[in-house]
């Protein structure tokens with residue numbers, strides 16, 4: 350499946366027993382020797398009171414807390430496979446519960462929860478909470494915003510997203526010692542108060558064609574700095590998402606497509 354080209358291998362772990370080790374995850378995600386994807390999603394039962402639990406693994410094998418494009422694909426998957434007729438669907442991830450809604454036009458709207466800014470909750474090493482921080486990156490200082498959308502994000506505003514150092518600097522920031530759990534790194538170009546362009550170097554996957562939580566993090570960053578107004582259209586290399594946020598202590602709403610490409614079996 351994919352959400353704007355951010356691609357997933359999704360497993361039904363309700364009708365079959367699936368347990369994958371790190372090596373198998375990396376093999377499935379390998380674009381040359383396996384199937385190829387940015388993330389692997391496992392759709393499971395839950396006893397938390399939600400309808401499902403879904404687990405998210407990056408291509409490098411690491412399990413992570415949240416995935417925006419994955420959340421949209423998840424709801425399409427459970428509907429297309431007859432696993433539920435409910436709409437909205439309550440689903441728990443490692444970062445808590447979210448509620449994707451399948452819309453009549455096929456797009457999915459997801460309440461992605463309330464963004465967190467306290468450095469220790471991201472986690473990010475800082476003396477005190479601020480709107481922006483200065484980070485030492487390979488001998489220069491860059492200005493970033495940091496926040497959690499369930500998973501950690503750093504967002505940098507750039508003049509031109511096409512020439513931004515996404516793969517070089519992004520890889521460096523991903524493993525910067527001030528991010529103890531590593532970080533997803535977004536580069537945002539602001540076109541006007543309702544339009545941005547975004548590229549994201551994802552933790553554990555490298556640059557992807559789109560990142561849903563990255564889009565939410567960028568929009569929140571722009572609104573907090575009074576550079577954007579809700580709703581915001583986010584153009585990624587894989588297509589467009591719509592993100593809205595009404596400010597502190599309110600949830601971020603993200604709307605976009607979710608597409609199934611093919612189904613199959615793999616011998617592990």
Ligand SMILES: N[C@@H](CCC[C@H](N)C(=O)O)C(=O)O
Pocket residue numbers: 355387388407413414415416417418419500501533551552553554557559560561562563
């Ligand atoms: N592609 C995702 C985010 C997947 C997880 C991320 N790489 C992380 O490590 O937190 C999205 O659409 O949000």
